[in-house]
Amino acid sequence: MTLAIIGGTGLTQISDLTIIGQKTLDTPFGAPSADYVFGKINGRQLVFLARHGNPHRIPPHKINYRANIWGLKQLGVTEIIAVAAVGGISSAMAPAHIAIPDQLIDYSYGREHTFFADDLEHVTHIDFTEPYSPDLRQRIIQAANDAGIAITANGTYGCTQGPRLETVAEIKRLAQDGCDLVGMTGMPEASLARELEMAYANISVVANWGAGIVAGEITMAEIERNLEIGMNKAIALLKATVLLS
Structure with a gap:
């Protein structure tokens, strides 16, 4: 069992990671975001x-998700924990909080979203009833409990196109659809991992309230401040999860 961590905005590297090597890969789908x-x-x-490269330079809609996931498979990865910065919609999802979503809704468009598109011997469908792998999710939740890290152990992630943030009306629509969180990178990352039969779970770090949840504009200073707090919690959670792996 080989574990991979995909780091999003605010997590281009892990300070406690003892680096023993790195590898540049080319894939049938082009170049991944960065060296592994x-x-x-x-x-x-x-x-x-x-996920966004190092330094952070690739916007959500331009990420080569297929290359990223294919490369991990080629390296023998069997489990992926994806860390992502998100906006909070439901009342529990306050800035700097951490959630482990169990469902998602995909609002993105125009992204290369499947490996099963060309030169097929037969049409291939995957079961996506539970988009996040239950066993891996439970391990993360158990690690949070063991380490005393406060999380919300469920929630629905709404994936928008980006790179702009959403309007007030869009956040209202997401809330009506049942979304607790809004992010820009949750898909097609999750479904591509499922297509290649890798376990996949998400650690969502809330960077800000969604538009209109509280008064005022959303500023990058606010996002960066909340991410610094939230990503420190996420790194502690990753360390605790690795101990259970």
């Missing part, structure tokens, strides 16, 4: 990938 970094946390080996 091999390292150890608490003595456990894992692979780390910066």
